[in-house]
Amino acid sequence: AGSVKTGKMPEGEKMRECKQEEEQQQKEEEREGLIEFYSSYQELFQFFCSNTTIHGAIRLVCSKKNKMKTAFWSVLFFLTFSLMYWQFGILYREYFSYPVNLNLNLNSDRLTFPAVTLCTLNPYRYSAIRKKLDELDQITHQTLLDLYDYNMSLARSDWSMLSTRKRSSRSLLHHVQRHPLRRQKRDNLVNLPENSPSVDKNDWKIGFVLCSEDNKDCFHQAYSSGVDAVREWYSFHYINILAQMPDAKALDESDFENFIYACRFNEATCDKANYTHFHHPLYGNCYTFNDNSSSLWTSSLPGINNGLSLVVRTDQNDFIPLLSTVTGARVMVHDQNEPAFMDDGGFNVRPGIETSISMRKEMTVRLGGSYSDCTEDGTDVPVQNLFSSRYTEQVCIRSCFQLNMVEHCGCAYYFYPLPTGAEYCDYTKHVAWGYCYYKLLAEFKADVLGCFHKCRKPCKMTQYQLSAGYSRWPSAVSEDWVFYMLSQQNKYNITSKRNGVAKVNIFFEEWNYKTNGESPAFTVVTLLSQLGNQWSLWFGSSVLSVMELAELILDFIAITFILALRWFCSRQQLSLPRPPPNSHNNTAFQDEEPGLSAPHRFTVEAVVTTLPSYNSLEPHGLRRDGEVGHE
Numbered sequence: 001a002g003s004v005k006t007g008k009m010p011e012g013e014k015m016r017e018c019k020q021e022e023e024q025q026q027k028e029e030e031r032e033g034l035i036e037f038y039s040s041y042q043e044l045f046q047f048f049c050s051n052t053t054i055h056g057a058i059r060l061v062c063s064k065k066n067k068m069k070t071a072f073w074s075v076l077f078f079l080t081f082s083l084m085y086w087q088f089g090i091l092y093r094e095y096f097s098y099p100v101n102l103n104l105n106l107n108s109d110r111l112t113f114p115a116v117t118l119c120t121l122n123p124y125r126y127s128a129i130r131k132k133l134d135e136l137d138q139i140t141h142q143t144l145l146d147l148y149d150y151n152m153s154l155a156r157s158d159w160s161m162l163s164t165r166k167r168s169s170r171s172l173l174h175h176v177q178r179h180p181l182r183r184q185k186r187d188n189l190v191n192l193p194e195n196s197p198s199v200d201k202n203d204w205k206i207g208f209v210l211c212s213e214d215n216k217d218c219f220h221q222a223y224s225s226g227v228d229a230v231r232e233w234y235s236f237h238y239i240n241i242l243a244q245m246p247d248a249k250a251l252d253e254s255d256f257e258n259f260i261y262a263c264r265f266n267e268a269t270c271d272k273a274n275y276t277h278f279h280h281p282l283y284g285n286c287y288t289f290n291d292n293s294s295s296l297w298t299s300s301l302p303g304i305n306n307g308l309s310l311v312v313r314t315d316q317n318d319f320i321p322l323l324s325t326v327t328g329a330r331v332m333v334h335d336q337n338e339p340a341f342m343d344d345g346g347f348n349v350r351p352g353i354e355t356s357i358s359m360r361k362e363m364t365v366r367l368g369g370s371y372s373d374c375t376e377d378g379t380d381v382p383v384q385n386l387f388s389s390r391y392t393e394q395v396c397i398r399s400c401f402q403l404n405m406v407e408h409c410g411c412a413y414y415f416y417p418l419p420t421g422a423e424y425c426d427y428t429k430h431v432a433w434g435y436c437y438y439k440l441l442a443e444f445k446a447d448v449l450g451c452f453h454k455c456r457k458p459c460k461m462t463q464y465q466l467s468a469g470y471s472r473w474p475s476a477v478s479e480d481w482v483f484y485m486l487s488q489q490n491k492y493n494i495t496s497k498r499n500g501v502a503k504v505n506i507f508f509e510e511w512n513y514k515t516n517g518e519s520p521a522f523t524v525v526t527l528l529s530q531l532g533n534q535w536s537l538w539f540g541s542s543v544l545s546v547m548e549l550a551e552l553i554l555d556f557i558a559i560t561f562i563l564a565l566r567w568f569c570s571r572q573q574l575s576l577p578r579p580p581p582n583s584h585n586n587t588a589f590q591d592e593e594p595g596l597s598a599p600h601r602f603t604v605e606a607v608v609t610t611l612p613s614y615n616s617l618e619p620h621g622l623r624r625d626g627e628v629g630h631e
Helices: 002-007 011-032 041-051 067-096 130-148 156-161 169-178 226-243 393-409 433-445 479-490 524-539 543-574 600-607 614-630
Strands: 100-108 115-119 181-185 204-211 218-223 260-265 275-280 284-289 308-313 329-334 347-349 353-365 460-472 501-508 512-520
Touching: 041 543, 067 524, 115 308, 130 169, 130 181, 130 226, 169 226, 181 226, 204 226, 204 433, 218 226, 218 433, 260 284, 329 353, 329 460, 329 501, 393 433, 524 543
Parallel strands: 353 501, 353 512
Antiparallel strands: 100 512, 115 284, 115 329, 181 204, 204 218, 260 308, 275 284, 308 501, 329 347, 353 460
């Protein structure tokens, strides 16, 4: 009985020793570990929800004993997260759409006067092509006589020289006959005979026939108006005559004094240094004022007296009636170093009228890069600039058409600059270029060639908003002395006072000019501000709360990696050979690596056998004492 009492340990002392061992083991673990990882996902999320600054997360832990509240707050928490990230998606989509703000600025300063181009609307019979034009007029005379019974009046000199040019006109006549001017019945009357009484003269369309080089494919270039058809047909042959000239300088017959009677800018007289001359196939001689970049005009004050004032001759002398059907002059205002496309931006000046044109300057500056599809200087546009000027959208479009013309038709169109190594289209060398040109023109207008997509708008451009006013000039009471002075000064031969001259005034309406600029509407700073607003709205937290969420994600990844590594190591241990069942050799446990061994406490629990509880020992002890006493 004495031995039993000696081996017995009080329960309080035993619990105290176990507690000391656990505290010592915990201190050793805390002292050895540099990075703490959670043992399970549940522990990770419980710690996060209990300590995070994100609103609502604590409700997932404090209400864990009430499953209904836990489920409610879980659904609400993740629903809020979903709504917040949905708003984030909207913000990111708006940011990557690169919106812009339009900034309107009004500036006041002395303005550089724009370039002004003025054309005569009178294509002359230049001496270099006079003979061939006379021949073309004779063929046109006979064509109109056959089609319309119209006897076009020609000068007697043309009739007298007709017999001497029969041999020389055979080549021109051959090409004209290849592209004849014909009448064609309208589509709804094609099946009716020509002499049918139901077919009226108004039921015909007129045009000319264009065929391929092998004459296998032809089409009728028809027009609803006979005037348009005759003018287009005549222009086609006129361009061929111009293209046959080996040197374009032969057409450079400037007659400035005979066209510009008076020129003044800012109350000072103009001279030859203030203009340049070029020839336009349809508009005749053209003069561009203020195109010299070395000495540009500057308007000191707004108003009609501080601009450009011109008196021009508008009667047509030695003109081509089948090419020019209007009287007057054509004027266009454009920026320096930009070509004057008279067909697009020009307008006509009426004879006997003073035309006053007021201007307002307007500049547009676009953001490039991701914000718009504009180009800075055209170097990133896949179209070669054929014009000797800076890049504009119209320059690019015309260059694109000319390059396609050379590629598909083998020659260049006469109206546009000549590419390197190419030559202008002429039916003496390129028989079917007209057929190819009109086919290509239809594809160009339908954007089959892709020129309108290739050519982008410039990021910087200057435009002039024009408004015109008209008045009779000279007036009835002053026209006598005005024409008398013009005849004395410019040797003006008065034939028609009312249609002989015109006056043009071009000036700035005001000094203020408008600048339309663009600025980013959604920057990185704006994006971060909007994201912060959304985060605060849904969770009422700050940037540090976002870092807590990032820490949660990193810990989740780390725990997943550790658990996967343990599972892999356990699979490796199971695949190792085991010792025999009766073997008492413990070397396997001794040689085991520390990193892969189980914790010490689990090893002890594995070798300790199950003992009876402390309470179960009391009856046995009492009974044994009793038995000993009995003995």
